[in-house]
Amino acid sequence: MLPLLTAEQIRRADTHTIQHEPISSINLMERASKAFVAWFINHFPERSASISIYCGTGNNGGDGLAVARLLGHHRYLNIKIVIARFGKNSTADFDINFERLIATGIPYTEIQANDDLPEEKSDILIDALLGSGLNKPLAGDYLRLVTYLNDLQKTVVAVDVPTGLYTEGDQPKDSVVLKADLAITFQQPKLSFLLPGSGGHVDHWQCVNIGLDERFIRSLDSPYQYIEEKDIRQMLKPRTRFSNKGTFGHALIIAGQPETMGAALLSASACAHAGAGLTTACIPESGLTALNTYQPEVMAIVRGVKVADINWEKFSSVAIGPGLGKEQDAKDLLDDLIANFKKPVVVDADALNLLADDPELLKKLPANSILTPHMKEFDRLFGEHQSWWARVRTAIVKATELKICIVLKNSYTVIVTPEGKAYFNSTSNAAMASGGMGDVLTGILSALLVQKYSPVEACIIGCFIHGKAGDELALPNRMSVVLPGKLIQQLPLTMGKLMG
Ligand SMILES: NC(=O)C1=CN([C@@H]2O[C@H](COP(=O)(O)OP(=O)(O)OC[C@H]3O[C@@H](n4cnc5c(N)ncnc54)[C@H](O)[C@@H]3O)[C@@H](O)[C@H]2O)[C@H](O)CC1
């Protein structure tokens, strides 16, 4: 796991590294700038490209000056530097890099407060105005400059953080950010990059390691963690030679109405493909033919029989919700499940909406159960939120209070645990944004629970492999859409590769 730190914690890690590696702060800045340049060169190899580097006078600006000098060494000859000297102060490392830049002879322009802005003709802009030191929304000269640059619609590459973007917390309403096509960010993705609010401000980000002290970073015990493939490889248990279907448990998926049988089919099929020993789907009678045709490996309980007749004990885990509807019989099933099943359950879709209407029932969920809301379901459950950051904060409070896992679905799905940790998933892509994907995730989570992964492990592994299967299909093949049924077929391959 990659711990995700706040800007203040990053500053502490910075200071600690400087003192204990030890390394001087100017050399750390040089290391960061070299890491930036190495990635930049990969993306923009054209040495004749016209590049303007906009520098503030803090350490982000210091990086910008070092980047300019290093690009010069790499024979980028069409570089222009604009230094925004809007305040009186500059940092010591900025000053050192300014001297070093002068020594290279690369030309630069300085603009002071209220100056006219120089005409900008370069194709690529490197944004080193402000970084993680941002402490208020852009105003005055910064706002004027950034608005001007945004209007030009050039390719913008941000150093560490796009100017004006808050690294964590709520981005003030109507605040302006220098929109970046790419942010090359130091050491770790910034928390705000992982939330949809940053979508309009940064298209892509790439993290480069600058060698901050990892032991110190881990000692900060951040509640926010970024899931990496190596974590999943460690968690997934290979199937042993003498395993049998009994080893891998029996999952029950309660889902579907006549009009929404697809949700039940996708969930049940995903459950079987993600390795449940046995899968049973509780569905309406009219869906039996579809189920037997689409996925003959899955057994059925016909919905509408007396709820009391379901032998809950037979199942190692139960998932409820996809396409379930909100009719009385759906509510009866949910009530009966919560009253009689004492192991963690997976609650999705319509079952989440039923819980939203019945807060007392929500409190009775078996400990360590998993809720898988998307944004709207989350707000129905826990109240309207103005931002994703606010949602993550609420999820931490609610998961701890109710002793459950909350899987808040999104591009970087956030898994919040009963201990109050928030794990950001690192896989998935826009081709997966289609109806039915959530049903697949529910099936995968059930499959992992019945295979005796703990609920937190099931969430972490489940979200990762769900996104990874989508990535394996979409990215190398340039697929613009990956349908849920296709993703299900990929799951055994994805899991097998991660176990190998
Ligand atoms: N550990 C690392 O990740 C390293 C990061 N480096 C770079 O350092 C910057 C952060 O530098 P810092 O000097 O702390 O802040 P900034 O340059 O972002 O800002 C300078 C200064 O500006 C003032 N300020 C804040 N908000 C505003 C505003 N809205 N308008 C005007 N002025 C503002 C405030 O006083 C800031 O201090 C980081 O992003 C990296 O690029 C190191 O180079 C290597 C280690």
Ligand SMILES: [K+]
């Ligand atoms: K920047």
